[in-house]
Amino acid sequence: HRSAGPIRIRASSAVPIGFLSHCDDQMHRELIRAGAEADGTAPAVQTDARNALAGGFFTRAWVRLRGRSPAGSAGQQRPLGVSYRDIGGLHKEIARVREMIELPLRHPQLFRTLGVEPPRGVLLYGPPGCGKTLIARAVAHEAGVHFIAVNGPEIIQHGYGESEAYLRKIFQDAQEHAATIVFIDEIDAIAPNRDTVLGDVEKRVVAQLLALMDGLSSRGKIIVIAATNLPNSIDPALRRPGRFDREISMGPPDKAGRYEILQIHTRGMPLAADVDLEHVAAMTHGFLGADLAALAREAGMLCARDTLSTCRFDSDGSVSADSMAGVRVEMKYFEAAYGEIELSTTRDVFSEVPDVTWADVGGLDDAKRVLRETVEWPLHHGERFRYAGIRPPKGVLLVGGPGTGKTLIAKALAAQCKVNFIAVKGPELLSKWVGESERGIRDIFRKARQAAPVIVFFDEIDAIAPTRGEAAGGARVSERMVGQLLLEMDSIEALGDVVVLAASNRPDLIDRALLRPGRFDVVVELPFPDEASRLAILSVHCRRRRVAADVSLETIAAATEGMTGADLEALCRRAALQAIRDSMERDPGGNFVPFVVQRRHFEAAMADLFRGGKVLEEKPPPPR
Structure with a gap:
């Protein structure tokens, strides 16, 4: 009933959280997706509301009505259930957070003896999905203290002064417990830089937060952890010592960290014998914890x-026990x-996954060799460069006319390096x-550092x-x-x-x-x-096409002097189109008859x- 307050729905294990439909009364119509939070969430689902409530479909989650918190509290003491064993690849970050939070909470007398003021706040910053919220929940769980979690945007209220009152209520609850x-979470939403923000509400909320953090009487007994992926957007007054005493950067995990995270997210999976998690960790450069969880899912x-x-x-429509017993998640998945x-x-930075290999790049052998030595070797054999005292190049510039293969060779290099x-x-x-x-360039390099290599x-x-200086x-x-x-290239x-x-x-035209x-x-x-490179390029573009025996790629290579790789690709494509046109003219009824690309098709494409170009000279085709 509505008067009973917010509805809490609990179940036993993690399953999808999503929308409820077909609501039959006012109470069910108010059940909306309002911050449902679970240990593992999956794509939204739709089901009958009454069946979902009766059958325990939702799992270990709080479903809140109208954005209000359980029990009328200003914050939300969420079910934690997260320990340090559930976090992989963040040992250094966890150690720093524990040093700042657990020590003052567990051993306050030590700080009094040393005359050291315990910290008031810790700022965690890093890309979304790196584990900021997970660390905060784990620290509270391991320390055994009261935990109040609030999303930054929830603090902003409609009425004048309500946002500040909501914030005061959170800290009052913290003092009482x-x-x-x-x-x-997402503190940048409520504490932006006051010099750049236009809204009056945000300025008042920042001032209120500063006053509350400066007025904490239970020094060491109340600690504020904030998380953001935009640390430079936060008001500088919050980032000085005495408020957020320490800032901890959290980036993508290394290979060992990715392996730990994969072990955590697959420990409940029936893995096949061919699954090599170390290999999966090696090929997932730049993956965050959330990305690895999504990969396992x-x-x-x-x-x-x-x-x-x-x-x-x-007979009841469920999977048979025999079939379930043999289910294994294999490496191919x-x-x-x-x-x-x-x-x-x-x-959000124009990323793509190349599907081009060196075999798709005809010719350009010298360029390939230089790129292997200057890019691939430092990425794969960095220890040799460090041993020799050689600093790998920061940048490589590809110079050539249109169609010479600059973009193609760049994609092939990325695929070859597996980065x-x-x-x-x-x-x-x-x-x-x-x-x-300028901000676009900064964002690209920031994202690149996070996704390295x-x-x-x-x-x-x-x-x-x-x-x-040459234009105005x-x-x-x-x-x-x-x-x-x-x-960015000279950055400290x-x-x-x-x-x-x-x-x-x-x-x-490039600046010197x-x-x-x-x-x-x-x-x-x-x-x-x-000529040799043109022959290699023609071979690449003809290897997947059925070419007649009267076609001599050597003859075509000799007759196409001055053509770029893009021109040769267009030549092969047009020759194939000519063959399709002939096939359609021979059988306009639409019945498919196998055909090949012949010499005359290449001549027509040429x-x-x-127009008026060189006619292919008669040369016998090489033996096949």
Whole structure:
């Protein structure tokens, strides 16, 4: 009944949380998806409301009405159930948080003896999904203290003064239940920089939060943990000592950390003998904890899909016990799931997964060798470079005319290195708003550091980094972008395993400061292909096509001097189209008859590309 207060729905294990439909009365109509929180959530589902309530469909979650917290409290003491054993890959971060929080709570007399003031707050910052909330819940659970969790946006209320009152209520509850950990998620939503924010509510909330943190009387008994993925958006007054005494950065885990996280998320799975979690950890560069959880969940879903398509069912429609006994999550499901997961760190920076290999790049042998030595070797054999005292290049510039394969070879390099790849088209960064273009560059490098090892590829870099001082008016934005790019490449914060790859067909337009050693150290020229390279390119584009015996690729390679790789690809495509046209003319009824691409089709395609061009000379085809 409505007068009974918020409804709490509990069950025994983690299953999907989602929408309730077909509500028959006013109470059920008020059951909406209002911050349902569980240990593991999956895509939304729809089911009958009464059946869901009666059958315990929802699991270990609080379903809150109208955004209010249980029992009328200003914050929410959520069921924790999380220990340090449930967190992988964050040992250093956990140790620092425990030092700041558990020690003052467990041993206050030690701090009094030393005359040291315990901390008031800890700020956790990192990309979404890195484990900030999980650490806060685990610390509260392990310390055995009262835990009040609140999402930043929930504090903002409609009426004048209600937001500040809501915040005061949270800290009042904390005082009454000390020792208490107050966890504020997404604190940037309620405490933005007052110099840049326009709203009056946010300014008052920031001032109230400052006053509350300065007025904490139970020093060491009440600790505020805040989390954000935008630390630079928070008001600087909150980040000084005495408020948030320590800031802890949380980035993507390394290989060992990813292995630990995968072990945690698969410990309840029936894994097949061929599953190699170390190999999965090695191939998931840049994955956060949430990404790895999604990977394990997707692998399980793929296994369930295959199982349901082949298993036997009992008379009641459930999967038979014999079929369930043989279910195993195999390595192939993890490999398939890997292609479905989009990284949290690179989702909004034009990322893509290359599917190009060196075999797809015809010719360019010298360029391939240089890229292997300057990019692939440092990423895979960094210890040899450190032993030799050699600093790998920060940037590599690909120079060549249109169609010479700059973008293709960049994708093949990323696939060969088995690292993440962020492709940025230069003109897409340009914005009419002052500062937005520079912020775009900053965001790209910030995301790249989080997703390392990674190759950042700037296509048409001359569009965003032209020579400074040679234009006026709108070119000022380009000058600022050049400056920002220089700052990022020279940043005190090391790029680490971030390699900047750029391409241009007008290197003379690029600002000279970018081309000095220490920025784009290596310049790789991609020339027009010679005859041997043209033959290799033609072989690549004809290997999946049925070509007649009268076609001599050597003859075509000799007759196509001056053509680029893109031109040769277009030639092969047009020849195949000519063959399709002939097939349709021979049998207009639509009955498919196998056909091959013949020499005359290549001649017709050549005539289309170059009117009055060179006719292929008669040469016998090589033996096949």
